[in-house]
Amino acid sequence: MTKTELASKYDPSVIEKETYRRWLDAGTFAASTDSGQDPYVIVIPPPNVTSVLHMGHGLNNTLQDVFIRFERMRGREALWLPGTDHAGIATQNVVERALALEGKSRHDLGREAFVERVWEHVHHTGGTILEQLKALGCSCDWTRTRFTLDEGYSKAVLNVFVRLYHEGLIYRGYRVIHWCPRCHTSLSDEEAEFRERDDFLYYIRYPFADGDGSEGVTVATTRPETMYGDICLVHHPEDERFLHLAGRSVILPLTDIAIPIETSDYVEREFGTGMLKVTPAHDPHDFEIAGELEGQFDTPVVIDAEARMVDDPRVPEPIRGLDRDEARDKTMELLEATGLLEKVEPYQHAVRHCYRCHTVVEPRLSDQWFVKMKPLAEPALKAYRSGQLTFVPERWGKVYENWLTEIRDWNISRQLWWGHQIPAWYCEADGCEHVTVALDPPERCERCGGPVRQDEDVLDTWFSSWLWPFATMGWPDETDDVARFYPGNTLVTAPDIIFFWVARMVMAGYHFLHDRPFATVYLNGVVRDPQHRAFSKSLGNGIDPLDAVSQFGADALRYTLVAGAAAGTDVIMDRNEMDGTFAAGRNFANKLWNMGRLILANLDGDFTPPSALDPAQFELADRWILSRAQRVVAEATEALERFRLNDAASLGYHFLWDEFADWYLEQVKPRLYGSSAGSKVARGIVVHVFQTALRLLHPIMPFITEELWQHLPGERESLLASAAWPAPIEEYRDAEAEDQFARVQALVGAVRGVRADYGVPPGTAIRAFVRPANAEALQAFNAEQRTIERLAKLTRLSTDEPPEEAGAHNVLPDGSSVFVPLGDAIDVRQECERIGGELERMDKQLAGVAAKLANQQFVTRAPTEVVEREREKEQSWREQREALADKLRALGC
RNA sequence: GGGCGAAUAGCUCAGGGGUCCAGAGCGCCUGCCUUACAAGCAGGAAGUCGGGGGUUCGAAUCCCUCUUCGCCCACCA
Numbered sequence: 001m002t003k004t005e006l007a008s009k010y011d012p013s014v015i016e017k018e019t020y021r022r023w024l025d026a027g028t029f030a031a032s033t034d035s036g037q038d039p040y041v042i043v044i045p046p047p048n049v050t051s052v053l054h055m056g057h058g059l060n061n062t063l064q065d066v067f068i069r070f071e072r073m074r075g076r077e078a079l080w081l082p083g084t085d086h087a088g089i090a091t092q093n094v095v096e097r098a099l100a101l102e103g104k105s106r107h108d109l110g111r112e113a114f115v116e117r118v119w120e121h122v123h124h125t126g127g128t129i130l131e132q133l134k135a136l137g138c139s140c141d142w143t144r145t146r147f148t149l150d151e152g153y154s155k156a157v158l159n160v161f162v163r164l165y166h167e168g169l170i171y172r173g174y175r176v177i178h179w180c181p182r183c184h185t186s187l188s189d190e191e192a193e194f195r196e197r198d199d200f201l202y203y204i205r206y207p208f209a210d211g212d213g214s215e216g217v218t219v220a221t222t223r224p225e226t227m228y229g230d231i232c233l234v235h236h237p238e239d240e241r242f243l244h245l246a247g248r249s250v251i252l253p254l255t256d257i258a259i260p261i262e263t264s265d266y267v268e269r270e271f272g273t274g275m276l277k278v279t280p281a282h283d284p285h286d287f288e289i290a291g292e293l294e295g296q297f298d299t300p301v302v303i304d305a306e307a308r309m310v311d312d313p314r315v316p317e318p319i320r321g322l323d324r325d326e327a328r329d330k331t332m333e334l335l336e337a338t339g340l341l342e343k344v345e346p347y348q349h350a351v352r353h354c355y356r357c358h359t360v361v362e363p364r365l366s367d368q369w370f371v372k373m374k375p376l377a378e379p380a381l382k383a384y385r386s387g388q389l390t391f392v393p394e395r396w397g398k399v400y401e402n403w404l405t406e407i408r409d410w411n412i413s414r415q416l417w418w419g420h421q422i423p424a425w426y427c428e429a430d431g432c433e434h435v436t437v438a439l440d441p442p443e444r445c446e447r448c449g450g451p452v453r454q455d456e457d458v459l460d461t462w463f464s465s466w467l468w469p470f471a472t473m474g475w476p477d478e479t480d481d482v483a484r485f486y487p488g489n490t491l492v493t494a495p496d497i498i499f500f501w502v503a504r505m506v507m508a509g510y511h512f513l514h515d516r517p518f519a520t521v522y523l524n525g526v527v528r529d530p531q532h533r534a535f536s537k538s539l540g541n542g543i544d545p546l547d548a549v550s551q552f553g554a555d556a557l558r559y560t561l562v563a564g565a566a567a568g569t570d571v572i573m574d575r576n577e578m579d580g581t582f583a584a585g586r587n588f589a590n591k592l593w594n595m596g597r598l599i600l601a602n603l604d605g606d607f608t609p610p611s612a613l614d615p616a617q618f619e620l621a622d623r624w625i626l627s628r629a630q631r632v633v634a635e636a637t638e639a640l641e642r643f644r645l646n647d648a649a650s651l652g653y654h655f656l657w658d659e660f661a662d663w664y665l666e667q668v669k670p671r672l673y674g675s676s677a678g679s680k681v682a683r684g685i686v687v688h689v690f691q692t693a694l695r696l697l698h699p700i701m702p703f704i705t706e707e708l709w710q711h712l713p714g715e716r717e718s719l720l721a722s723a724a725w726p727a728p729i730e731e732y733r734d735a736e737a738e739d740q741f742a743r744v745q746a747l748v749g750a751v752r753g754v755r756a757d758y759g760v761p762p763g764t765a766i767r768a769f770v771r772p773a774n775a776e777a778l779q780a781f782n783a784e785q786r787t788i789e790r791l792a793k794l795t796r797l798s799t800d801e802p803p804e805e806a807g808a809h810n811v812l813p814d815g816s817s818v819f820v821p822l823g824d825a826i827d828v829r830q831e832c833e834r835i836g837g838e839l840e841r842m843d844k845q846l847a848g849v850a851a852k853l854a855n856q857q858f859v860t861r862a863p864t865e866v867v868e869r870e871r872e873k874e875q876s877w878r879e880q881r882e883a884l885a886d887k888l889r890a891l892g893c
Numbered sequence: 894g895g896g897c898g899a900a901u902a903g904c905u906c907a908g909g910g911g912u913c914c915a916g917a918g919c920g921c922c923u924g925c926c927u928u929a930c931a932a933g934c935a936g937g938a939a940g941u942c943g944g945g946g947g948u949u950c951g952a953a954u955c956c957c958u959c960u961u962c963g964c965c966c967a968c969c970a
Contacts, residue, residue: 010932194967201970221970271969278970285968350967395897399965402896406966495965526964533963563918564906569898570963572905577919580904584918587932594930601929646907650917665929756936762925793927838912841951845911848950873911880912 006600006711010593012553015707020134022706028072028721029139031079033480040071041079041488041518043469044140045501048087049122049147050094053132055527055535056494058545059571062558063524063645064492065138069699070640071489072139073725079485080139081472082130083146086122088461089183089356092418095121111417118418135546137554137702139721144481146472148464149420156471157420157464158439160512165424165437169372170412172424172435176284177411179364180354181307181324185415186368187354188460189408190499192361194350201272201347202332205340206233206250209258217242217250217261218342220272222349224335225327227252228315229279229302230259231290237263239274253340254316254331264289281365299365307362324362369413369422369457377404379510380503389506392522392643396495400521403499412460419458426453466504469517482513491518494526522643525570535573543575548582555701556585562700563649588653589704592697595661596708599686602672607713608684610732617681620744620784621667623737628659629689630728636696637725645700652697660689663745667787687712692726744784744791751792758818765795766818769802835888842881849874 042064047057072078095118096106106114146153164170178192202224207216230252235242249258266289267276280290280299290297302315307324309315319327335341352361381404383389384397391397425436429450436442445452469488473481502521509517527535535542548557560582564571573581632655639647671682691712698705698720709720751768760766770781789797802819849870
């Protein structure tokens with residue numbers, strides 16, 4: 001007899017590395033361009049090259065791996081394309097911080113040396129996160145790993161810039177943009193995120209220029225330090241309070257500069273005093289207002305790139321050189337001294353912060369490159385509205401749509417050194433302001449032949465990642481990969497980058513390849529702590545996925561993530577309750593292991609697949625588990641197809657544990673142990689069903705399923721990772737067996753309940769009797785007497801009346817037997833009443849549906865499918881009604 | 894200011910008009926080291942499905958409203 005090769009205790013750390021290696025060696029994850037199979041493609045949301053794996057990655061990548069493994073098993077040419085993002089600001093910041101420790105800034109090194117230094121850093125630590133993904137079991141095609149600064153990828157980025165420029169969709173603009181004074185770069189609207197802040201609203205009086213200083217106009221502002229850059233005050237053109245001020249001027253406080261009073265529709269009359277100060281260089285809206293004013297206005301700059309007050313006559317002496325916050329305090333002090341500060345009130349408002357370093361963004365007037373977004377957004381909107389692009393959960397579609405509808409131009413230039421330098425060259429010859437935009441560096445100005453200088457800026461990191469679905473495949477070259485694997489299928493990502501990334505990828509996809517980059521966007525939730533705070537480094541509330549892997553195993557972590565993540569819902573994990581968090585997954589893995597041990601210890605080398613067995617020899621339990629397996633296969637497949645991963649996980653879990661292990665394995669043990677006539681059948685079916693379940697579970701728990709698969713007979717020479725997804729086998733469907741076995745379970749359950757109620761020790765076998773009242777229970781009893789006796793620990797199950805000496809409590813005087821009266825549970829009269837009640841309810845329901853279908857009021861809120869569903873419901877109820885009526889007749893009531 | 898999501902057992906969550914639907918895991922209680930598994934087995938307690946109103950023959954489920962959390966968007970400075 002072949003003994004089990006499995007260790008007595010399941011230790012994931014022993015098998016995971018080895019198993020992953022086996023997959024790699026077999027090339028299981030490498031997608032082929034000429035297999036002829038239908039491709040299925042996911043591109044990974046490329047993590048920042050410097051990042052290390054956190055639970056968000058764990059969730060996101062586990063979900064992707066489930067989809068990929070599922071489709072791979074279904075026979076599709078599955079490509080999961082991995083890679084990393086150079087993450088301009090983030091990476092530059094990391095290296096700058098390291099430099100700061102050496103007391104240096106990037107300027108000390110100079111651009112070239114600094115970039116060299118960043119590359120060093122990237123080469124040193126860049127692969128970390130991808131290596132970490134392997135510990136999770138991610139089945140990426142590592143032969144296709146890409147980096148957004150790879151040579152080929154960079155070529156695609158520059159190509160896109162040049163093309164869009166020549167199409168007129170990229171332009172250079174001089175306007176107020178979001179500037180991070182700490183990162184020293186401009187930011188896009190999306191990168192400057194709003195955060196609530198408790199601030200103050202300062203009421204400042206601007207004295208009339210032609211008065212004696214005692215009268216003036218009061219203005220409310222949150223940013224008094226910008227006032228030195230004011231060019232005028234504006235009020236609403238119809239605001240009667242101020243109409244009489246037409247033509248007058250006021251003095252900018254603390255200076256001797258006179259500025260006029262103008263009007264603008266933009267002003268909200270109800271806010272503050274109804275009078276607004278206009279600072280075109282330091283507020284984007286003020287810049288717009290100034291642009292709409294008649295007459296010539298300057299745009300004086302009073303705050304520099306470091307957020308310090310400039311050394312300029314407009315700025316009062318004591319303020320110059322101060323940091324913007326100090327400048328605010330000092331200004332307040334001076335205003336108070338001159339009596340021009342009327343009042344200060346607390347004010348809460350949303351202020352834009354740098355999404356990388358959380359510094360308050362400083363609006364800054366500068367030259368930047370922009371992408372004209374409206375034309376690009378149109379196909380992306382159309383794709384969503386026509387159903388070419390769908391979201392799971394659906395509600396995110398609205399978010400996507402809304403953003404695209406309101407889209408504004410995208411500032412893509414960053415004043416950084418790490419990234420794709422903009423392929424634009426400025427003519428340095430006097431008077432010629434020509435800009436040459438080209439893939440290859442021009443020798444000289446294409447207009448005047450003068451010397452040229454390349455734009456120093458680099459492109460927004462998202463300007464490279466929006467090309468990810470095809471630039472990773474070698475585009476703009478006409479590669480096999482692009483031909484075969486574009487468009488892709490599913491994108492799995494977090495909702496917070498719908499704008500940054502998802503929407504822009506769709507735009508790029510349609511613009512450059514005239515097709516969607518993916519059909520479905522699956523948005524996973526956020527991993528949070530029990531207080532529903534997102535995991536974050538600063539809070540220290542996170543769980544390191546690798547820590548979870550080493551403590552509980554990758555499969556346990558994956559199971560926990562998948563089972564805990566219904567589509568798009570957040571996953572809650574408690575770092576103080578690691579055991580509680582991961583117990584279900586770990587316990588399940590252990591359970592699987594032990595099922596494997598039991599099976600392997602009893603195979604005796606004579607495994608015969610059920611297809612080669614004689615069905616006439618199948619017992620009820622055999623037919624039941626085969627039938628149940630088919631049902632579960634169908635349901636799990638559907639769950640995965642519909643992105644209901646948590647359902648798929650739970651189906652596999654409960655089928656294996658509650659049905660296969662608890663009932664079938666227990667029932668089959670006598671046949672499994674010995675070499676009786678039924679042994680061959682039992683072994684065949686046990687192995688078949690277990691293998692089927694391992695296939696179902698593989699996408700979610702790849703390691704342990706693969707390991708068990710390797711030990712089981714049959715297809716052990718092949719890898720489960722590339723085995724076929726099971727299809728339901730119609731011949732095994734057996735509703736009657738399912739019904740009947742359910743009755744066996746009910747009987748056994750009833751006996752066990754009574755045993756517990758009577759406190760019968762496990763060692764004491766008891767006797768149970770049923771009354772021959774319930775025809776179905778009797779049938780089950782007759783057919784499965786032995787099974788019931790075994791599972792319920794009965795000496796005998798009979799239809800006899802209990803003997804006199806059992807007394808009122810049905811216990812024999814010597815305590816050897818307790819007679820379990822099952823009659824009550826299946827009392828005919830009660831049963832008749834119960835069924836009668838059900839019948840009544842059913843009739844009501846039928847009447848309700850009929851009424852509904854007759855007047856169809858509900859159709860207003862849902863289309864034909866609902867009517868269809870109601871019809872189906874009615875039909876099924878009708879059938880059920882019939883069955884109930886039959887039952888009643890059979891019982892003779 | 895606009896929008897979205899959540900509130901179901903002690904904890905974390907499924908379920909989104911009717912029967913399968915009041916569920917799962919963890920925790921808890923009782924009894925078991927029964928030769929696959931104590932990370933287990935058998936049994937059990939536990940929820941007026943956040944409050945209130947409405948629609949319906951029927952509501953955890955749909956509508957309104959309130960409360961509490963969370964998120965996103967937004968040019969009242």
